[in-house]
Amino acid sequence: MITLSDIRICVIGLGYVGLPLARLFSTKYPTVGFDVNSSRVESLMRGHDTTLEVEDDLLQDAIRNHGFRCTSSLDDIKDSNVYIVAVPTPVDDNNRPDLTPLIGASEVVGKVISRGDIVIYESTVYPGVTEEECLPTVERVSALKINVDFYAGYSPERINPGDKQHRVETIKKVTSGSTPEVADLVDALYNSVLLNGTHKASSIKVAEASKIIENSQRDVNIAFVNELAKIFNAMGIDTNDVLDAAASKWNFIKMKPGLVGGHCISVDPYYLIQKSQLYGVLPRVMSNARRLNNSMGAYVANQTIKQMNLKGVPVKDARILILGFTFKENCPDTRNTKVVDIYHTLREYTPNITIYDPWVKNDKKNVENGKCPEGPFDVAILAVAHDCFRDLDIRSLVPEPGVVYDVKGFLPRNIIDARL
DSSP states (O other), rough: OOGGGGEEEEEEOOOOHHHHHHHHHHSOOOEEEOOOOOHHHHHTTTTOTTTTOOOOHHHHHHHSSSEEEESSOOGGGTTTTTEEEOOOOOOOOOOOOOOHHHHHHHHHHEEEEEEOOEEEEESSSOOIIIIIIIHHHHHHHHHOOBBBBEEEEEOOOOOOOOOOOOTTTTEEEEESSHHHHHHHHHHHHHHTOOOOOOOSSSSHHHHHHHHHHHHHHHHHHHHHHHHHHHHHHHTTHHHHHHHHHTTTTOOOOOOOOOOOOOOOOTTTHHHHHHHHTTTTTOOHHHHHHHHHTTTHHHHHHHHHHHHHHTTTTTTOOEEEEEEEEETTTTSSSOOOOOHHHHHHHTTTTTTTEEEEESSSTTTTTTTOOSSSSOOOOOOEEEEEGGGGGGGHHHHHHHHHHHHEEEEOOOOOOGGEEEEE
């Protein structure tokens, strides 16, 4: 089996997860990044990460001073002996797990892996995927045998897009391996670059399960707060004031209501929901949480219409400004954004809807990202709490009796009409 001093790393998948990890490993080990998207590879080799997870100076330093390189060619990664898979694990239109990217990445590994090498998976999956789906694929393509010819590990990603505090080098990571010896090596590998160490799980399945419940727990907790928001709004009570008061108790877990989008919290629970049903367990809490959180975009739109009616603002053909389109604040990631649900609900009443988000790249249709559109508007909905929106004079864009609805509890109370 290889040792730390012999390690040569290839990270497969250079998105929000893979690129920061590859950049970090390159500071200590020979590292190459692989991605099937050649335009992505070209952009990275020019020293720019369009996801903004890795600053240009750090990326350029890795390329210039640590020999880090990115490629779409299998020939360039055959000399590696540790392959780390960090590809997306989405769901299909029926919210069923789609393992296509993961199986494709496993086939790539199978084409280049050699005897004694290790493959480590970081993609979020339900318990069993690594050993029941991914490794058999590697075996089939490579004609090698797991734990005889090659070895495996699992260390689930914990990247939080846009979060500059909890970065890959500062978080604590879970590790695991296909044998006790490999588990020790994988643990030592990650410990060699992480500032806050690791937690070595007892098995790959335990590591897989630990990751998927992290996001499922947040989904359930947010769903509870969203349900509270619906209750208190019906009662005429400010939900945020209630949460502030309750948070004065030492063990209250304070969370805020909102839209649950993105590629983790709004997706990962479906993996565990489906797997649990195969074992005859109906996960009612998680399933109900998913349904409730998925309903919040339409709820926000209908609450906005309610405020318009209360202030005598005609709904038909109203001019509406939606501030923010990404799935969370201060990042360009639009995957599975729930702002579209607000848009589509309001679109039934008016075609005059403008979405403004300076964080969104130019390839998103119907989203303006330059200078803030000029008013006047009848309605403004603050959907994403980008820091740049603090500087907007929203009331000049939406003069009285126009409606300002704050989804995030972000704007000053004296300028809004309602908040979630």
